[in-house]
Amino acid sequence: MLCYLQKTVIKVNAGGKIMIRGWYIGASGMNAEQNRLDAIANNLANVDTAGYKRDVTVSKSFSELLLRRTNMDGVNQIPNGMGSYDTAPVIGKLGLGVETNENYTDFSQGSFKITNTKTDAALSGKGFYAIETPNGERYTRNGNFLVGKEGILETKDGYPVLGENGYIFVDDDKFTINEDGIITRSDNGEQIDRFKIVRFDNERYLKKMGESFYSSNDISGPAHIAEGAERPKFLQGYSETSNVNVVNEMVQMIEVNRAYEANQKTIQSQDSMMSTLWQKVAELS
Secondary structure, eight states: OHHHHHHHHHHHHHHHHHHHHHHHHHHHHHHHHHHHHHHHHHHHHTTTSTTOOOEEEEEEEOOOEEEEOGGGOSEEEEGGGTEEEESSOEEEEEOOOEEEEEEEEOOOOOOEEEOOOTTBEEEESSOEEEEEETTEEEEESOOBOEEOTTSBEEOTTSOBBEETTEEOBOSSSOEEEOTTOEEEETTTOOEEEEBOEEEOTTGGGOEEEETTEEEOOTTTOOOEEOOGGGSOEEEETEEEOOOOOHHHHHHHHHHHHHHHHHHHHHHHHHHHHHHHHHHHHHHHO
């Protein structure tokens, strides 16, 4: 009886390890789906934000385990030296869960909306406006500007927009912007400045700072002035809308909810089996 009980406890311990692993696998899936849901919710919240670029979450699975039959372990030799074969055949693979591998920004071009406002200028192509902030130079795709009290072209939050000669003094909205970003006065054709447009070696890794601003880091590389073919075209009187597709985001949200519920049911099933397992142990002891 003691020997039988010891064997049973060994089996219970092995089964318990598998079930605890099942909890962790289900929990890892729930965490990954929660991160996806956070990104989708942020995208939907900024669908009407000019120049907003959607967040994308990428998940990856942990390395899988190869499962074999444990009660048929060994290698049998074929007579006459003809080789051997495995007596522990593979019965499948066991996944160990997933994790969020990367959160990155999709910088694909948004559509254009006519505003007929002289101080608005959308960028057609890759590149960023340079903005002076109290925390240093920041970058944005949001070209909805206004003329500040001192006649400086500013963002909606009052941060100066930078030209190649520093702050852009326009005094009023009586100016034009050509496709190259050169600002000239409408009355006498005098050139005021040209927008400072920057590019990065790895724009995908720019860090979002809020208010449609981005900052550079070691991975994205430092900002460099965009010239020639690197420089985007300017559309005065237009605004670039966000690149968020509401329908696609809603479909992904439904997928996330279903995957989250599936992982939740997995944990509940593991919990139920664990309760049954310990109940059997109690009965045997």
